[in-house]
Amino acid sequence: MHAESTITERKAAALAAFKDLARDPGVPKPDPILVVDNVVRRFGGLTAVEVDHVEVQRGSITALIGPNGAGKTTFFNQLTGFDTADSGSWTFNGRAMNGVPAHRVARSGMVRTFQLTKALSRLTVLENMRLGAQQQKGETFWRALIPGSWRGQENEITERAEELLARFKLDTKRDDFAGSLSGGQRKLLEMARALMVQPELVMLDEPMAGVNPALTQSLLGHVKDLRDQGMTVLFVEHDMDMVRDISDWVIVMAQGAVIAEGPPSTIMSDERVIDAYLGAHHDAPLSEGELEAQLHEAEAALDAEIEGETQK
Numbered sequence: 001m002h003a004e005s006t007i008t009e010r011k012a013a014a015l016a017a018f019k020d021l022a023r024d025p026g027v028p029k030p031d032p033i034l035v036v037d038n039v040v041r042r043f044g045g046l047t048a049v050e051v052d053h054v055e056v057q058r059g060s061i062t063a064l065i066g067p068n069g070a071g072k073t074t075f076f077n078q079l080t081g082f083d084t085a086d087s088g089s090w091t092f093n094g095r096a097m098n099g100v101p102a103h104r105v106a107r108s109g110m111v112r113t114f115q116l117t118k119a120l121s122r123l124t125v126l127e128n129m130r131l132g133a134q135q136q137k138g139e140t141f142w143r144a145l146i147p148g149s150w151r152g153q154e155n156e157i158t159e160r161a162e163e164l165l166a167r168f169k170l171d172t173k174r175d176d177f178a179g180s181l182s183g184g185q186r187k188l189l190e191m192a193r194a195l196m197v198q199p200e201l202v203m204l205d206e207p208m209a210g211v212n213p214a215l216t217q218s219l220l221g222h223v224k225d226l227r228d229q230g231m232t233v234l235f236v237e238h239d240m241d242m243v244r245d246i247s248d249w250v251i252v253m254a255q256g257a258v259i260a261e262g263p264p265s266t267i268m269s270d271e272r273v274i275d276a277y278l279g280a281h282h283d284a285p286l287s288e289g290e291l292e293a294q295l296h297e298a299e300a301a302l303d304a305e306i307e308g309e310t311q312k
């Protein structure tokens, strides 16, 4: 059984690991775009988020993983101004962001994707893209859809939307209702919509959920493209193959707290991570093969659960 370590020890270990990585030629030096300290969000007696310290490095693809109910979405909501933290502080590009409303957060260059809700499904693909641009201005929902309300900006916005739709191979769907898109196309639209504001940090909420395997590679390619174009990506995901394939760094949450972080190669066989997914503690140390097998089992269970959710 691994020795219990304090949060401070874990933080020191994670930082040391990152510094080791930074010594390798070709690996960028730590340059955090997002720094989070002591963020707490409680719902009644439940502490949904209690994160003492997290950094997201500029130009990286960072995965935020953890079992259901770990607090990942709640944490995303705090950072992006969609919910108010009980306490804590965070900076984006060195600017304090706590208490900043969602549209200002987006305008500052930190944008999250949203699952296509029922209301958004009834709008066309192009209208969804316009709403993405509207996020930047903090205009009311409907104003973004009224022709003429954008005046000088309207052509510019349509042009950018069309460019992005072509890049994500959704241009032929421009006037279709978003609700008619397949699971994978919806995810592409969510990503394209977020890019309407030309963000520096893109936060993706389960980009692989409900995506047909045929579109998986294309989606992974688009996420890597964001990094290649100089953006930073932070994503919440249950699909461990995606996490392993594209992440530079993985942060693991359980019961509201960050319990481990590191490169995917080491984090996937970290006993604390396995324990968190299984909700169990091991008395005897497991071999690497056993750890890997247990993680796969936990992944399969999660996949089945997500499959059930998306078919509801």
Ligand SMILES: Nc1ncnc2c1ncn2[C@@H]1O[C@H](COP(=O)(O)OP(=O)(O)OP(=O)(O)O)[C@@H](O)[C@H]1O
Pocket (backbone or CB within 6 Å): 043, 046, 048, 066, 067, 068, 069, 070, 071, 072, 073, 074, 075
């Ligand atoms: N608005 C709310 N009111 C009360 N409890 C909430 C609220 N939002 C989240 N919670 C609770 O906070 C905890 C964390 O939930 P959250 O959705 O952030 O987890 P998650 O890691 O995103 O889970 P999943 O992977 O299943 O989406 C859960 O116990 C959840 O029930």
